[in-house]
Amino acid sequence: MNLFVDIEALVRSELAAMRQEGILPVGSNVDHIxxxxxxxxAHGDMATNAALLCAKxxxxxxxxxxxxxxxxxxxxxxxxxxxxxxxxxxxxxxxxCWHDVLxxxxxxxxxxxxxxxxxxxxxxxxxVSANPTGPLHVGHTRGAIFGDALANLLEFAGYSVTRxxxxxxxxxxxxxxxxxxxxxxxxxxxxxxxxxxxxxxGDYLIAVGQAIAKKWGDVWVDKSEDQWLxxxxxxxxxxxxxxxxxxxxxxxxxxxxxxxxxxxxGTGRIEAALQSLDCKGLIYRGxxxxxxxKGSKDWVAREQMLFKSTEHGDDVDRPLQKSDGTWTYFAPxxxxxxxxxxxxxxxxxxxxxADHGGYVKRMKAAVSALSDNQVPLDIKLIQxxxxxxxxxxxxxxKRSGSFVTLRDLLQHVGPEVTRFVMLTRKNxxxxxxxxxxxxxxxxxxxxxxxxxxxxxxxxxxRRAREAKIPIDDEVLQSVxxxxxTHDLELAVLRKLAEWPxxxxxxxxxxxxxxxxxxxxxxxxxxxxxxNGGNDYPTxxxxxxxxxxxxxxKIALGRAVSIVIALGLGILGVTPAQEMR
Numbered sequence: 001m002n003l004f005v006d007i008e009a010l011v012r013s014e015l016a017a018m019r020q021e022g023i024l025p026v027g028s029n030v031d032h033i034x035x036x037x038x039x040x041x042a043h044g045d046m047a048t049n050a051a052l053l054c055a056k057x058x059x060x061x062x063x064x065x066x067x068x069x070x071x072x073x074x075x076x077x078x079x080x081x082x083x084x085x086x087x088x089x090x091x092x093x094x095x096x097c098w099h100d101v102l103x104x105x106x107x108x109x110x111x112x113x114x115x116x117x118x119x120x121x122x123x124x125x126x127x128v129s130a131n132p133t134g135p136l137h138v139g140h141t142r143g144a145i146f147g148d149a150l151a152n153l154l155e156f157a158g159y160s161v162t163r164x165x166x167x168x169x170x171x172x173x174x175x176x177x178x179x180x181x182x183x184x185x186x187x188x189x190x191x192x193x194x195x196x197x198x199x200x201x202g203d204y205l206i207a208v209g210q211a212i213a214k215k216w217g218d219v220w221v222d223k224s225e226d227q228w229l230x231x232x233x234x235x236x237x238x239x240x241x242x243x244x245x246x247x248x249x250x251x252x253x254x255x256x257x258x259x260x261x262x263x264x265x266g267t268g269r270i271e272a273a274l275q276s277l278d279c280k281g282l283i284y285r286g287x288x289x290x291x292x293x294k295g296s297k298d299w300v301a302r303e304q305m306l307f308k309s310t311e312h313g314d315d316v317d318r319p320l321q322k323s324d325g326t327w328t329y330f331a332p333x334x335x336x337x338x339x340x341x342x343x344x345x346x347x348x349x350x351x352x353x354a355d356h357g358g359y360v361k362r363m364k365a366a367v368s369a370l371s372d373n374q375v376p377l378d379i380k381l382i383q384x385x386x387x388x389x390x391x392x393x394x395x396x397x398k399r400s401g402s403f404v405t406l407r408d409l410l411q412h413v414g415p416e417v418t419r420f421v422m423l424t425r426k427n428x429x430x431x432x433x434x435x436x437x438x439x440x441x442x443x444x445x446x447x448x449x450x451x452x453x454x455x456x457x458x459x460x461x462r463r464a465r466e467a468k469i470p471i472d473d474e475v476l477q478s479v480x481x482x483x484x485t486h487d488l489e490l491a492v493l494r495k496l497a498e499w500p501x502x503x504x505x506x507x508x509x510x511x512x513x514x515x516x517x518x519x520x521x522x523x524x525x526x527x528x529x530x531n532g533g534n535d536y537p538t539x540x541x542x543x544x545x546x547x548x549x550x551x552x553k554i555a556l557g558r559a560v561s562i563v564i565a566l567g568l569g570i571l572g573v574t575p576a577q578e579m580r
Contacts, residue, residue, distance in 0.1 A: 001100070001101060001104035001108070001112075001500070002113075002500035002501060003093075003097060003100075003101055003497045004035050004036065004046065004497070004498070004500070004501045005035075005500070005501075007035050007046055007048075007077070007091070007093075008033060008034075008035040008048070010072055010075055010077075011033060011035060011048050011050050011068070011072060012033065014068060014071045014072050015030065015033075015050060015054070015068075017071075018067075018068075018071075023059075023067070024054060024057055024059070025057055025058075028054065028057045030050065030053045030054060032053060033048065033049065033050045033053060034048065034049050035047070035048045036048075036501070037494070037498060038090060041491070041494075043082075043084060043090050044080075044081075044082065044090035044091050044092050045091060045092050045093045045494060046090075046091045046093065047084075047088050047089065047090045047091065048088070048089050048091070049087075049088060050065075050068060050089065051064040051065035051068055051083075051087040051088070051089055052086060052087045052088065055087065061086055061087025062083055062086065062087050064087065065083040065087045065088070065089045066083050068089055069081035069082075069083060069089050069091075072091075076094070077093050077094055077096075077097050078091055078092070078093060078094075079092045079093060079094050080092040095482075095484070095485050095490060096482070098484075098490055098493035098494060098497060099481040099482065099484060099493070101493060101496060101497040102481055102484070102493055102496065102555060102556060102559050103477065103481065105496060105559040105562055105563065106473065106476050106477045106555060106558060106559060106562075107477050109473070109562055110562070110565075110566065112499065112500070112562060112563065112566065113156070113499045113500040113502075113503045113563070113566060114156055114157075114158070114503075115156070115157040115158050115500065115503055115504050115507065116158045117157045117158050117159075117504050117507055117508070118154060118157050118158030118159030118160070118507070119158060120158060120159070120160050121159055121160065121346040121347060122159075122160050122162070122344060122345045122346050122347070123154055123159045123160065123161050123162070123345065123346065123347040123348075123349060124161075124162045124164055124340055124343075124345040124347070124348050124349065125147055125150060125151050125154075125161060125162070125163055125164065125349045125350075125351065126147075126164045126165070126166055126340075126348075126349070126350045126351065127143055127144060127146070127147025127148070127150075127163070127164075127165070127350075127351035128140055128143055128144045128147065128165055128244075128248070128351075129165055129166040129167075129168065130168075130244065131168045131171075131173050132167055132168065132169055132174075132177075132237050132240040132241050132244060133173055133174070133176070133177045133200060133240060134200060134202050134204060134240065134243075135202075135204055135240075135243050135244070135247055135405045135406065135407065136244055136247040136248070136405065136406040137403040137404060137405055137406065138385045138387065138403070138404045138405075138406065138409055138433075139353060139382070139384060139385060140406065141251070141385070141406045141409060141418065141422065142382050142383075142385050142422045142427075142431065143351050143352075143353065143382040144248060144251055144253055144406075145251065145253075145418070145419050145422040145423060145572070146351060146380065146382055146422070146423065146427050146512065147163070147351045148163065148251070148252070148253045148572060149419070149423055149512035149515070149570060149571050149572060150349070150351075150380075150510055150512045151163050152512070152569065152570045152571075152572065153503070153506055153507055153512045153515065153570050154507055154510075156503060156507075156566075156570055157503055157504060157507035159347075159507075162256045162257060162345070163253075163254070163255050163256045163257070164255065164256065164257040164258075164259060165244075165255045165257070165258045165259070166259050166261065166336060167237075167241065167258055167259065167260045167261060167262075168261050169237050169260055169261055169262045170260075170261035170262045170264065170265055170332060171261075171329070174233055174237060175229065175233065176198060176199075176200065177200060177233065177236050177237070177240070178229050178232040178233035178236055179196075179198075179199065179225075179229075180195070180199040180200040180205055181205050181208050181209055181212065181232050181235070181236040182209075182220070182228065182232050183195055183196070183199055183209070184205045184206055184208060184209025184210075185209040185212045185213055185220065185232070186209075186221065187206070187209060188206075188209040188210040188212070188213040189213050189218055189221065204243065205236075207239075208235070208236055208239045208240075211235075211239065212232065212235055215235075216231075220232070241258070247405075247406045247407065250406070250407065250410055250415060251406070251410075251415050251418070251419065251572075252415060252419070252572050253572075259336065259339075261332055261336070264332045264335045264336065264339075265327075265332070269335050269338075269339065270327060270331050270332060270334075270335040272335070272338070273334050273335035273337075273338035273339075273370070274305075274320060274331070274334065274335075276338060276370060277307060277334070277369055277370070280369065280372075281308075282307060282308045282311065282369055283305060283306070283307060283308070283320070284305075284306055284308065285303055285304065285305055285306065286303065286304075286306050286317075287301040287302060287303050287304070288301070288304075288306070288316065288317070288319065289316070302322075302323040303323060304319050304320075304321055304322055304323050305319065305320045305321035306318065306319055306320065307319075307320050307330075307334070307365075307366070307369075309361075309362055309365035309366065309369075310365075311365075311369075312364070312365035312366075312368040312369050312373075313361060313364060313365050313368065314361045314362050314364075314365040315361060318330050318362050318365075320334065330362065330366075333359075333363065333366070334366045334370070337363065337366055337367050337370060337377075338370050341367065341370050341371045341375055345375065346375065347375065347376055347378070348367060348375060348376070348377045348378070349377070349378045349379075349380065349510060350363065350377065350378075350379045350380070351379075351380050351382060351427075352379055352380070352381055352382065353381070353382055354381050354382060354383045354384060354428070356381065357381055359379075360379045360381070363377060363379060364377050364379065378510055380427050380428075380510060381427065381428050382427050382428075383427065383428055383429055383430045383431065384430055384431075385422070385430075385431045385432075385433050386430065386431070386432050386433065387404065387433050387435070388432055388433065388434040388435070388436075389434060389435045389436050390434070390436045391434065391436075394434075394435060409433075412435055413435065413438055413439060416447075416572075416573045416574060417438050417439070417447050419571055419572045419573055420446065420447040420450075420516065420568075420571055420573050421433060421438050421446075421447060423512055423513050423515070423516040423571055424446050424513065424516050424517075425513060426511065426513050427511070427513065441579070443527075446516065446519075446520045447573075448579075449520060449523050449524070449527075450519045450520060450522075450523045450564060450567075450568070451575070451576035451579065452523070452527075452576070452579055453522070453523035453526045453527060453560065453564060454560075454561055454564045454565070454568075454575045454576055454577075455576045455577065455578050455579045456526070456527075456530055456557075457526075457557040457558070457560055457561040457564075458561070458576075458577050458578060459578070460541045460542060460554060460557050461554070461557075461558075463541075463542050464541075464542055464550065464554055467542060467544055467550075469542070469547055469550050469551065469554070470547075470551070471551065471554050471558070473558075475551065476551060476554065476555040476558055479548065479551040479552050479555050480548060480552060481552050481555065483549055483552050484552055484553070484556060486532075486536075486538075486539060488525075488528055488529040488532045488539060489529060489539070489553075489556060491525045491528070491529070492522075492525045492526055492529050492556060492560065493556070495521060495522045495525045496522070496559055496560065496563055498518070499518070499563050499566070499567075502514060502515070502518045503515075512570065512571070515567050515570050515571060516567075516571060518567065519564060519567045519568070519571075522560065522563060522564065522567075523564070526560050539553075540553075541553045541554055541556075541557055542554070561575070
């Protein structure tokens with residue numbers, strides 16, 4: 001049940017009738033009508049911008065809003081209306097509307113708010129995709145959590161989602177990994193070897209070197225690099241990917257696909273992708289203009305293979321092949337996305353670190369060209385995470401060399417707190433992770449605040465059972481709800497009614513942080529109701545002398561726990577049964 005959609009349908013129905021009556025001109029369809037909660041509760045239960053949008057058809061928006069209000073005001077759900085500002089129409093609904101929502105939540109349970117928005121479209125979300133040269137660090141952690149929560153959100157909204165990791169195992173960094181691992185291999189055999197300045201310094205390679213020594217003994221000692229490089233590189237890459245898979249599993253993340261960049265080389269797949277662009281007249285040989293900031297002495301114009309990315313919204317055309325015949329970094333990226341398009345995905349989403357902002361336009365241009373502008377690509381940039389403790393920068397141990405790992409973070413606060421906190425800011429905003437605050441049991445800690453709301457509901461269930469009050473789901477689904485009329489109770493009901501609308505808005509924008517924000521708001525309304533029971537005993541959930549009244553209030557608590565569990569499930573967090 002989506003009460004906002006129902007009232008929007010009422011508004012649209014009246015607009016259609018006004019067109020038939022000549023009040024609005026024929027063909028005056030308005031696509032962007034909204035029916036949403038007003039910013040202030042004093043302005044009603046819902047507000048619509050319909051009259052404002054109709055102003056472009058020559059009507060006075062305030063006068064038209066009054067006409068519209070009179071027409072929809074005869075509906076039994078509408079108790080009052082008010083024209084506000086330049087032409088907004090504020091609506092007040094009968095309490096029974098909110099009671100109907102509550103009953104729908106109790107009946108639909110885990111299906112409440114599930115949407116057909118996605119219509120089972122196939123969505124590919126590529127996220128994390130860290131170079132397999134070491135464990136995941138804090139920055140990767142935020143991107144991993146965002147990508148997984150987004151996948152959960154879109155699945156709840158009716159999409160079919162594939163979670164994908166692009167293994168960047170085709171670049172020079174993998175040779176650097178192999179050389180670093182070779183030094184650890186020699187150390188494992190007892191040689192006194194100092195790490196080179198260009199080597200990866202993390203302790204995580206010690207075990208890899210030892211594993212190579214155990215497998216091959218001294219076979220590669222004193223051998224030339226061309227003899228051992230491929231073997232050591234492949235072994236080290238597999239070992240790093242095992243670590244990364246374990247890191248992701250510790251966060252509760254399971255990828256559907258791991259796609260190797262290396263599989264694109266020497267297989268004709270890059271050539272096939274570029275041939276597709278060439279057939280569309282989008283490949284040519286030419287020279288690029290001198291990049292800004294490059295001194296004339298440093299710049300040499302060379303003819304190379306270029307992609308006409310400017311024809312698909314990019315700022316400049318992009319090189320695909322260097323003058324020496326080798327591929328640029330962009331070429332395998334094009335081939336990889338050609339593969340995605342060829343697999344039949346309807347929507348592509350990439351989750352990149354903020355340092356990849358310069359790749360957004362070129363990748364969107366590539367996908368637009370490869371799919372004939374049929375497959376949209378949304379790229380979400382993940383900003384940095386700053387670690388604090390009590391407001392001061394926090395320096396954690398760095399066993400990996402130069403960065404704080406995902407495992408370091410989880411050892412301090414655990415996976416569920418980490419997941420929730422990483423979603424308390426929009427993805428493109430810097431996130432401050434304060435270890436003291438995220439473990440503090442106070443209102444300022446959104447994780448605790450939401451979990452405490454659910455734990456309070458669970459405590460109500462326990463007290464009800466002790467009082468021998470029947471509270472099985474079947475019982476609560478049929479209880480009389482008309483007694484729930486206090487402003488604090490109705491405020492909780494109104495917030496619960498927003499859940500289906502919130503899901504569709506968050507899914508359309510690919511913004512799972514909206515779920516975390518909503519949960520905090522729902523918890524706030526619930527805690528206000530709970531605390532109201534301190535001053536007004538009639539608001540308490542368990543009324544020992546009135547079983548039916550207790551059941552109606554407990555039904556409200558049950559609905560809160562259902563929606564909190566659904567929201568936390570999207571974030572990848574388990575609802576708390578009690579707080580310790």
